[in-house]
Amino acid sequence: MHISIARKIKLSPVRILSIGFALLIFLGAILLTFPISSADGTWTPFLDCLFTSTSATCITGLVTLDTGSHWNYFGKTVILFLIQVSGLGFMSFATLFALILGKKITLRERLIMQEAMNTFDLQGLVKLAKYILIFTFSVEGIGALFLSTQFIPEFGFAKGIYYSIWHSISAFCNAGFDLFGETSNKFISIVGWQRNPVVVMTLGVLIAVGGLGFSVWADIYNYKNMKSLSLHSKIVITITLFLIFGGAAIIYIIEHNNPATIGNMSLVDKFTNSLFAAVTPRTAGMNSIPTAEMMPTSRFFTMVLMFIGGSPGSTAGGIKTSTLGIIIMAIICTVKGKEDTEIYKRRISKDLVLKAFTIATIGLLVVASATMILTVTERKMGFSLEFLLYEATSAFATVGLTLGVTPFLSSLGKVLIILCMYVGRVGPLTIALSLSKNKKKSSIRYPEDKILVG
Incomplete structure (x- = not known):
């Protein structure tokens, strides 16, 4: 009897990941609700705490309450813990504790790790988990060291060290949270540091490194x-470099005469801020120039970069660079009349091509549906379609950039953005698989027929 019940309640790896993220979100929300977390020692509305916890766990960066001014050090540390655990993956943390306690990693746990880390096979997963932990803490430590050279003179030793570690972790995990907001000047991100190349470039490098993917760095x-180099690494590196430097060039060309963004900056500051503006949509959420003041063309281009996101197995969101690479090459090969999708003299399976198109299509549907619903729930605020589309894209791609919509969202709007962030972090395909029933592959194949397309 007990054995049969145990078998019935066994969950697939994708369902365990989906539930695990949800539990972590609710735990964080509960901790943030208590007066011990707020700067003024009062209770914080649960929906705002749920929003903040979801944003931190889904490493997004969208916030309804200014992180720097609303939370005290305990609340800020809770948020940082959520960012770090989610950025590494809670299975990596679970592996770390298991190894410390001397426990063996079971086959079932390895299957969950494989799903969480988005790897091809089960071999070497524990070794990869160790590598991820060492690599992450090393990069974050170096980043904090560089930031401390600027933050300690500004904030003093203790606060400077805390801010350096906090922002290094936030940037590497592509979270987009910052502590620079004040009661009189909220939600400013790193705009106050836009003319400091050390801060801008350090954070930019941390974002790029975190968004590249652990397997690529290996x-x-x-x-x-x-x-x-594996085919995966070649595609990811190629697409990433093209998006960063090509994106920076496009933003520089569009914004170089805009006095509200980089128009009045020196050539060096224009370069660093253009580069940062191309890096942060993939998917960090920090901004060194006011996003709402950017030209409409730049804002639309930023939405495209946000939707693409970072790379699989990284701390970034979006549909991923490799997905974009496969889709582009599938289209090129189809136009050329080739039967197979070929990249770097390698053939990509039709199943993988179909999966790439599925992920992109589901992503577009989620963003379009969320935008459409926001036009109804937020109609009283009078936000334009562009602003709401920007918000929905940022939430799904777990970016964290906003045109000023987030703090003014209605209760229904907050719930919708929470769902978008969750779907975007866990993955649209993972959500779909977790909700579907596990069925054996059918042995029945129906007759083939034709449909006119195009």
Whole structure:
């Protein structure tokens, strides 16, 4: 009897991941609700705490309450813990504690780790988890060291060290949270540091490193020649470099004469801020120039960058760079009349191509549906369609950039954005698989027929 019940309640790896993220979100929300977390020692509305916890756990950065001014150090540390656990993946943390306690990692736990880390096979997962932890803490430590050279003179030793560690973790995990907001000047992100190249470039490098993916960095570490890199790493590196430097060039061209953004800056500051503006939508959420003051073309281009996001197995969100690479090459090969999708003289399976198109399509549907609903729930505030589309894209891609909509969301709007962030972090395909029933592959194949397309 007990055995049969145990079998019935067994969950698939995708369902465990979905439930795990949800539990972490609710735990964080409960802690943030208590007066011990707020700066003024009062209770914080649960919906705002749920929103903040979801944003931190889904490493997004959208907030209804200014992080720097509303929360005390306990609340800020809770948020940082959620960012770090989610950025690494709670299965990596679970593995760390299991290894410390001397416990063995079971096959079932390895399957969950495989799903969480988005890897190809089960071999070497524990070793990869150790590598992820060492690599993450090392990069975050170096980032904090660079930031401390600027923050300690500004805030003093203790606060400077705390701010350096806090923002290094937030940037590497692509979270987009910051502590620079004040009661009189909220939601300013790192605009106050836009003319400090050390801060801007350090945060930019941390975001790019975190968004590249742990498996790619393992490949780079073991690099001998181009042939030694996996196809996955080649695609990710190619798309990432194109988006960062191509994106920076486009933003510079559009914004270089805009006095509200980079128009009045020096050439060096224009370069660093353009580069940062191309890096942060993928998917960090910090901004060194006011997003609402950018030209409409730049705002639309930023939405495109947000939707693409970072790379699989990284701390970033979006549909991912490899998904974009597969879709582009599938289209090119189809136009050329090729039967197979080919990248770097390798053939991509039709199942993988179909999966890439599925992820992108579900993402577009989620963003479009969320935008449409926001036009109804937020109609009293009078936000334009562009502003609401920007908000929905930012939430789904777990970016955290906003045009000023988030603090003024209605209760229904907050719930909708929470759902978008959750779907975007766990993954639209993972959500769909977790909700579907596990069925055996059908042995029945129906007759093939034709439909006119195009």
